[in-house]
Amino acid sequence: MSKLADRIEAAKAEGRAALIGYLPVGYPDVDSSIEAMVAMVEAGADAIEIGVPYSDPGIDGPVIQEAVDVAVRAGVGMPDVLRAVEAVSAAGAAAVVMSYWNPIERYGVERFATDLAAAGGAGAITPDLIPDEAREWIAASDREGLDRVFLVAPSSTDARLRSTADASRGFVYVASTMGVTGARDTVSDAAQTLVARTREARPDIALCVGLGVSNGAQAAELAAFADGVIVGSAYVREMLEGRGADGVRALTEDLAAGVRRAGVRA
């Protein structure tokens, strides 16, 4: 079983792609960030990527860095993240933790899996953990029935697309552009190519596309070929510019309409 796969399957049954939104815990403070995540759920997001603040976010662009830096300095840590997981789950969406590896390793891999499952979490996305280094996490997530989402990139070989998808559960995160996180005006053609390549390598796992999506039109474009659309920096910008839960709600409505606009999927 997989909470994320179930969600994405349910969206597919409605003839649409799933909408997955990201926010880091702790910007501008823990309560406000959780309130914004709940607003995303109420406005139609299927799953929330709950970001663990980290001091050295190697593949994040300036928008996410700015927000996360505030949370790191405020001492936000895994207990706050688990509180967000509970709130998002209670609001009715799948809660998936997004974390660089060191905060999880420091918390303890076993302990993280146990506590995440107890909080109702679906699993975790680990952007700097490749399956080759993930033995302990694979065992712990198997034990707790948690999803584990690994990333594929345009530079991945076919063999790595297959092995990474094989190691994943819930969905595979298709990092559509080479580069750091951040909203882009155009969503690269590379996304469609990479989705097609990954699907060929492993046809039976959901593929969700992230990196660069900021509005409903782009979401619709991706929803035409992906199982889910992941939006991060655009949400963080709403928070950085002070629009808080209301801004997040309005953006979610636009994006949720976008993932439905693609029409009946092939």
Place this chain on the structure above:
Amino acid sequence: MTTTSPPQPGELSLPARPGWPDATGHFGIFGGRFVPEALIAALDELTEAYEAMRVDPEFLAEFARLQRDYTGRPSPVTEVPKFAEHCGGVRVLLKREDLNHTGSHKINNVLGQALLTKRIGKTRVIAETGAGQHGVATATAAALMGLSCTVYMGEEDTRRQALNVARMRLLGAEVIPVTTGSRTLKDAINEAFRDWVTNVDSTNYVFGTVAGPHPFPAMVRDFQRVIGDEARGQVLEREGRLPDAVLACVGGGSNAIGIFTAFVPDDGVRLIGLEAGGDGVDTPRHAATITGGTPGVLHGARSYLLQDDNGQTIESHSISAGLDYPGVGPEHSYLHDIGRAEYRPITDAEAMEAFALLCRTEGIIPAIESAHALAGAMKLGRELASRGQGGEAPLLLVNLSGRGDKDVETASRWFGLGDREQVDPGPGMDTDQQPTEGAVSNDEAVAGRDAGAAL
């Protein structure tokens, strides 16, 4: 006891490599690859090209030629008896990496990686730098080999090391001051990784130390081990014996691995890494990673690091920009855990005392980084003396990894030499520096007058 025979001049020998890391870059539990998938293809490409290159006679001949004719290798070994008088009566030999072209050991690695860049057909190199020595070395190799070069340097470090910023720009490199996080080396590495993941098709990351994801720790070690291979032969030749201890400063740890590697099989030789103790390891202001840290993951590898309970990297502090790093190369963590090497902290004050002493007793201005190793020799020498060993005086080999020209401003401030307001900034540090013709345009240079202002 097994031994590694030092390479003879002109001989293209392949000295034995340590039995680590494994094929996927692990030194015991340390090392590995903790990077986004987007970089794996580039790391695989580098690994494969490097494995082919390191046994390619044509490359080895070219590398040896550059080391001899361009860097000036082999670097000499100098005995420093007047300095040693302050070391409890031991004898002290310095391996003079400060005499290399560009002023430090960093050139050894950079020439190898620049040749590798050309071999894989990339036209641009990026690098991180702390003290600026690796940045200068990379800019130098890029100029020599016709590669475009961008160097990331923490804004804090561009102030402390303004001279090296000017040197890099003179050499045609673009220097980008990094304003995120603690604005030092760790943040420069983050920015360099972000550049690399975005421009990996055209760009090779010339990593400056024995840290980072596989293959960097092993590859940089292989390029730096010439230090110890030479020194071991030089000491044997002049003394007819091995040193009792080999000492080197450790930030990321490339000069230390460079001089340690040849001696690792020599069980009787103590290997001692000196970490930056800053204000003291009992204060929060230090960079003594192995002494004061715990295992974790930073910058692509598992190793000791300074971190808090949430796994956030703790900002390090050292008077030496080159040692001001909260991580350390995974091989050092391994050598520590298996008990083959010892790691000790040296405070800013101890390092500066040794710095001044070498200047005045021997006429050699060391890099402040290397002064940590000298201070380690002073401490160890006094310890050995207090144990009252009879017979032959113990022999210490210290890696003088770099020269101190870049540190004159910092040292002047530390020792209160001269009125800074009346000091002429001098060549290369003028306040209205213009871009060199042909150089990539940059942000404003940091004026020499402001150098070190944040210290």
